[in-house]
Amino acid sequence: xxxxxxxxxxxxxxxxxxxxxxxxxxxxxxxxxxxxxxxxxxxxxxxxxxxxxxxxxxxxxxxxxxxxxxxxxxxxxxxxxxxxxxxxxxxxxxxxxxxxxxxxxxxxxxxxxxxxxxxxxxxxxxxxxxxxxxxxxxxxxxxxxxxxxxxx
Amino acid sequence: xxxxxxxxxxxxxxxxxxxxxxxxxxxxxxxxxxxxxxxxxxxxxxxxxxxxxxxxxxxxxxxxxxxxxxxxxxxxxxxxxxxxxxxxxxxxxxxxxxxxxxxxxxxxxxxxxxxxxxxxxxxxxxxxxxxxxxxxxxxxxxxxxxxx
Numbered sequence: 025x026x027x028x029x030x031x032x033x034x035x036x037x038x039x040x041x042x043x044x045x046x047x048x049x050x051x052x053x054x055x056x057x058x059x060x061x062x063x064x065x066x067x068x069x070x071x072x073x074x075x076x077x078x079x080x081x082x083x084x085x086x087x088x089x090x091x092x093x094x095x096x097x098x099x100x101x102x103x104x105x106x107x108x109x110x111x112x113x114x115x116x117x118x119x120x121x122x123x124x125x126x127x128x129x130x131x132x133x134x135x136x137x138x139x140x141x142x143x144x145x146x147x148x149x150x151x152x153x154x155x156x157x158x159x160x161x162x163x164x165x166x167x168x169x170x171x172x173x174x175x176x
Numbered sequence: 177x178x179x180x181x182x183x184x185x186x187x188x189x190x191x192x193x194x195x196x197x198x199x200x201x202x203x204x205x206x207x208x209x210x211x212x213x214x215x216x217x218x219x220x221x222x223x224x225x226x227x228x229x230x231x232x233x234x235x236x237x238x239x240x241x242x243x244x245x246x247x248x249x250x251x252x253x254x255x256x257x258x259x260x261x262x263x264x265x266x267x268x269x270x271x272x273x274x275x276x277x278x279x280x281x282x283x284x285x286x287x288x289x290x291x292x293x294x295x296x297x298x299x300x301x302x303x304x305x306x307x308x309x310x311x312x313x314x315x316x317x318x319x320x321x322x323x324x
Binding site for chain 2: 026034
């Protein structure tokens with residue numbers, strides 16, 4: 025086994041995912057470069073990957089969120105940008121974590137709508153969510169009706 | 177500012193919601209980052225060394241596959257340190273990409289055993305469900321204190 029020497033230690037990496045009709049990752053990247061003070065910013069098809077000191081990355085993200093607050097989403101990333109162990113260019117195919125983002129990108133428009141609406145609506149008017157742990161078993165009367173309908 | 181465990185631990189939506197409303201999301205990226213930035217022996221791609229399944233013995237028995245124990249070495253400390261949890265129950269992508277389904281079951285079990293505030297949800301499937309989803313998360317996180 026070889027010794028492992030980490031790079032970019034003491035930094036954090038975050039994804040900025042854009043799902044907006046008004047701005048593109050390129051627009052956001054330009055804005056990021058303008059306000060960046062030593063952070064590494066990489067533009068991707070779905071947004072940006074930002075690496076740098078934690079306070080610097082948080083400052084950039086706070087500014088970027090102002091561009092379109094309800095359509096910009098942020099999450100942490102373990103690897104720095106372009107890391108050969110994760111980068112698509114080296115692996116030949118989608119980065120493993122991309123599939124998760126791809127799946128959630130189909131849901132994000134509903135979440136963006138929710139973020140917009142909760143500012144307009146009174147929170148007391150919004151019903152609580154259904155509890156997913158309460159499994160709705162088939163009611164015995166409904167089953168009986170189904171059986172009778174099938175037999176007749 | 178509370179530490180909120182999110183499940184699926186790679187969720188972009190949950191990670192963003194928790195940070196947006198003023199709390200700290202505990203996601204797998206944070207655990208991976210610790211290992212990626214720690215010097216030692218090379219063990220690509222995730223720097224998961226043979227030591228991790230040993231650490232995982234704290235949460236899973238020795239006859240449990242090492243894949244589960246190795247993953248528990250990442251998630252176990254986060255479950256212990258979390259002060260609240262948000263769980264999405266119909267996350268299809270949590271199977272496969274995120275790893276062993278048995279780990280997911282164990283993670284959910286440990287969260288349910290722990291006496292902390294928990295929010296169980298499903299992903300929204302239309303715009304109205306999106307409003308309910310966001311409102312529920314906001315209300316839950318506001319109840320934890322901090323500055324939303």
